[in-house]
Amino acid sequence: MAKRSARRTSLASLAEELGVSRTTVSNAYNHPEQLSEDLRVRILDTAERLGYPGPDPAARSLRMKRVGSIGVLVTEHLAYAFEDMASVDFLAGLAEACIGFQTTLTLVPVGPTATNPSAALQLVNSAVVDGFVVYSVAKNDPYLEATHTRGLPTVVCDQPIDDNRFPFVGIDEGGAIAPAAQALVDAGHRHIGILCLRLCITDNDGLVTPERVEDAQHHVQQARVQGALRVFANAGIATHTIPIIERHTNTPEATYAAAKELLTNYPDITAILCTADTMALSAMQYAHDHGMSIPKDLSITGFDGIREARMRGIATVVQPNRAKGEYAGHTLMHMIDGEYYDDKTTLDVAFHPGTTIGPPRRR
Template structure:
């Protein structure tokens, strides 16, 4: 005799068998605080015995109009989100602010890829999207906007007036670091930055093209530093700017090497990320260049590793930035689901930054026989 396979239980059949309502069974999974411990354990035990996996999340999303996930559109390969300390802190802030909202985080990598942007963004099931530091005109941003979901832009692009925004004033924020170098007496200063355009470019930056750069964060940090140097009487054309497309260890180290070997007269390097500055410190150590006696260095971000080594830097609230973006998006999602009209112009939240003096800036060393600072000595 062939034994018939036992059919898998459903929410309705389980409720009927236990003599409770369908809502009670659903609450055992989704709202356990509304049931007694004994009743919930009885429901879960019966469900396990009958192979019932719990309420269908797709059915629930149709009923509540919620998918239960928030998208984070990134400009990098997915691995970068877990390797870059500033990105990790941002995502930690988002996770903290959305805790308890029954929403997962879905990372959408929009880095260098041949994948069609509309296909990548269009197939992701999310209730809303945080656009984290995407270039102006990026096709992934265009595809995300086409879905007409609640959306918050974080960091960049900065000039989309009809979208909510969370970020900092990068152009103003970097000026204290530039001013610290000027006040210390430096006049031969280089700038290291990460990418300014979506297209790959590693090397010197043409300052004539800088004002039109598509990546506003790095553009504004470089321009803010140049503003401060110009005010101190340093001609812009005398400040070399070198960029790297990827902000990882190898690229930061190679950028430091290119800057300091190509411009051995420099007495200071201003960096638009702490990762770049750490690359300069590592290269200086390899070449026996004393910091800050022979070379002053500043960074930007305030990541833990930089603060631990005493880097002079600008601390931006990366975790709070993520938290603010998460809170803002959840509020927009609630309004969207309730079909509430927008209360006014899209919200904009500009967070404060802090200048950390550190120990990596000092006056240029002067020779007793010469007027002016001595050039750094490179060995190796």
């Protein structure tokens, strides 16, 4: 007999074929513990023979008043979520948190450039999700405001840290970078440059003014830069002599260009403090391409603790990217279940000394 198409086989017709109730068929998929193993196998075998694909997930979501997915709002292009290892680790932790909750992840990439509020609201409202994890957006970002307007359970990770409308999980960014900055000072460096990622929504690929740091909308980069400058100032280094080069997008091409700009325009620099491992890796590559030895000619520090940076010996701040994802995910799942959260959680970091810090070269 020819196999029936899935289009013609419904849950009701499958139940009729088996001589059981529709609830029993549904339980075979959604609550297998309520059936004997023999009955469940018979139902699934018959469903396969008749071409029945299983309960309609849309109908199930209507009954359960759940979609079965959580949205991850990221302010980078979609490819970034799979290429930047700090983001990959974070998403892995978030996925781990979803185990046992019968839910999926929906990535909502909004890009690094702000848009108008109506476009942001349209994109956020189109996401079919039960709640959001907002991963590192600027203060007063239109997508963050659109998420708040949507009214679903939401957890903010990394930034903004001072928005009391949402629970928060992150690290003490300014305190976390201090050991890296101090390690450069202790090695004897006084001619230091800083490479950072975007501080504001508006583009700036180049030198950073003190005013831009002070008025930054991206708390993570602002706090790392300011935390490093405090250490340097305490060591007697005039912070106005420390060049800071910014890049709006975190791509290998952009960060390599930042290292080139810094070392070309400030040849006396003996050390570079980077606010991300991606920038430190690019600085290492630029130095290698131009015959510089690390750390004999140039010392470099990073931030994030991604696997590639640690394997290449970069002195870096190791932050718990995977643990952040897990914590944010668990918090959101409990909020979706009706629990209330409004706390700010700060996770611990560690400094990995690596092999990229040495005494300054002789002038």
